[in-house]
Amino acid sequence: MDSTDFDDSFQKDVSSKEIEHATVDVTFSPEEEKALVRKIDLMLLPVIWIMYLLSYMDRTNIANAKVSGMDTALKLTSNQYSVALVVYFVGYVVFEVPSNLVLGRTRPSIFLPSIMILWGVLTCLMSVIKSYAHLVVLRILVGSVEAGFAPGVLLVLSSWYKRTEQSKRFGVYISAAVLSGAFGSLIAAGIMDGLDGAHGIEGWRWLFIVEGAATIGFALIALFILPDFPATSKGLSEREREIAVARLASENVTAVTEDSAPLSNWGAVKVAARDLRTWAFVVGYMVIVGSSTLTYFYPTLVKGLFGTATTERINLLTVPIYGAAFVATGITSYFGDKVPQWRGLIISCWLALALVCSIIVCAVYNHIARYVLMILMACGLWATNGGTLAYASSAFAGMHPQARGVALALVNAMGNLAQIYGSYLFPSSDSPKYIMGFSVISAMLALGVVVFAGLHVWFRRRAKLFAEE
Numbered sequence: 001m002d003s004t005d006f007d008d009s010f011q012k013d014v015s016s017k018e019i020e021h022a023t024v025d026v027t028f029s030p031e032e033e034k035a036l037v038r039k040i041d042l043m044l045l046p047v048i049w050i051m052y053l054l055s056y057m058d059r060t061n062i063a064n065a066k067v068s069g070m071d072t073a074l075k076l077t078s079n080q081y082s083v084a085l086v087v088y089f090v091g092y093v094v095f096e097v098p099s100n101l102v103l104g105r106t107r108p109s110i111f112l113p114s115i116m117i118l119w120g121v122l123t124c125l126m127s128v129i130k131s132y133a134h135l136v137v138l139r140i141l142v143g144s145v146e147a148g149f150a151p152g153v154l155l156v157l158s159s160w161y162k163r164t165e166q167s168k169r170f171g172v173y174i175s176a177a178v179l180s181g182a183f184g185s186l187i188a189a190g191i192m193d194g195l196d197g198a199h200g201i202e203g204w205r206w207l208f209i210v211e212g213a214a215t216i217g218f219a220l221i222a223l224f225i226l227p228d229f230p231a232t233s234k235g236l237s238e239r240e241r242e243i244a245v246a247r248l249a250s251e252n253v254t255a256v257t258e259d260s261a262p263l264s265n266w267g268a269v270k271v272a273a274r275d276l277r278t279w280a281f282v283v284g285y286m287v288i289v290g291s292s293t294l295t296y297f298y299p300t301l302v303k304g305l306f307g308t309a310t311t312e313r314i315n316l317l318t319v320p321i322y323g324a325a326f327v328a329t330g331i332t333s334y335f336g337d338k339v340p341q342w343r344g345l346i347i348s349c350w351l352a353l354a355l356v357c358s359i360i361v362c363a364v365y366n367h368i369a370r371y372v373l374m375i376l377m378a379c380g381l382w383a384t385n386g387g388t389l390a391y392a393s394s395a396f397a398g399m400h401p402q403a404r405g406v407a408l409a410l411v412n413a414m415g416n417l418a419q420i421y422g423s424y425l426f427p428s429s430d431s432p433k434y435i436m437g438f439s440v441i442s443a444m445l446a447l448g449v450v451v452f453a454g455l456h457v458w459f460r461r462r463a464k465l466f467a468e469e
Contacts, residue, residue, distance in 0.1 A: 171333020
């Protein structure tokens with residue numbers, strides 16, 4: 001691996017208060033840069049946050065629909081439900097890299113809202129399914145269309161922010177996925193209480209209608225307010241665009257400009273695939289995403305713990321799980337930018353905590369204790385999700401933007417392959433202990449601890465080596 005490709009983000013930063021930046025013949029003051037970052041945050045983060053919140057709700061609402069009557073209405077077996085989860089990721093994984101190649105040559109402000117409208121329409125259509133076959137077909141289509149969103153957002157965020165700024169921003173992004181579970185459960189509880197049977201439509205069908213309509217509505221708004229890349233965004237003045245590109249160049253973060261020499265699609269794939277860091281992060285992210293398939297089973301697992309509870313109460317009992325994970329993600333993201341050189345170790349420690357909880361869950365059968373352990377596991381898994389994306393984005397910062405887009409898409413796509421087998425970890429026949437599921441997750445988490453501890457040591461040693469040179 002060429003040393004110029006290596007992530008040097010862990011080198012000590014010089015305080016912006018002490019220097020004037022001068023890069024590519026563009027000089028700007030720390031005050032100008034701070035004002036620009038605030039403007040970027042306001043332009044980009046709220047829009048991305050809401051888009052990802054709705055995206056994750058549309059992806060995971062099948063879990064709330066299942067416990068709200070969908071499994072009975074469609075006569076779904078436990079295996080059929082697992083298949084319905086799996087087929088989503090078939091199209092999702094296949095189309096992630098091609099989608100980022102398209103995004104690298106187009107405008108995020110058009111591409112991302114457009115695919116959002118499409119999957120919103122498909123989510124609404126989920127409300128009229130009459131059979132298991134209909135469910136499978138629509139899940140495949142939703143996964144194929146939504147494939148371009150998450151890696152697209154990763155590329156956009158990594159193209160706007162310095163490496164020492166990314167952890168908090170990725171934390172904001174991931175917090176939307178965390179809170180989507182809480183919002184989804186609250187919405188499901190409200191719909192089952194107020195809309196179940198309205199106009200002759202079952203509550204679980206209303207769930208798809210309401211969430212799909214919300215997705216379409218916000219996508220239409222996002223078409224007009226989502227910014228593009230730094231050098232091409234119409235929401236910035238010419239001066240601001242110059243500063244946006246120059247400040248990234250000061251940290252060796254490549255950015256797309258009008259004069260950028262494009263790589264061929266195959267060239268971008270080769271650059272990303274030949275880099276060992278790509279595959280190290282693929283393995284690490286597969287561990288986290290595979291373990292996070294718990295998300296699709298929270299309502300089912302809670303129902304197993306509190307078997308006599310009503311459907312409304314089961315949906316509400318999943319809210320604290322996401323609430324605690326949201327707090328853990330926020331704290332981890334904040335400190336991730338403060339001590340970027342320790343990101344790998346922080347991720348490793350969170351995974352170690354989740355591992356301990358998963359092992360104890362296999363041995364303890366008190367339902368309150370298991371519920372608390374599930375909350376702690378959620379904290380570890382969600383906090384490391386955003387942390388890993390920020391860590392990978394920093395590692396790939398010096399790549400050509402198109403190659404970086406492919407590398408991030410590969411990490412996200414290959415990582416999501418873990419959800420295919422993860423969807424089979426909690427069959428109803430294992431209720432209420434689910435020993436197989438927690439045992440497999442324990443093994444994956446152990447691997448994750450080793451991978452991220454290894455990345456921490458590797459990056460630290462290489463950074464020290466280059467510093468000596």
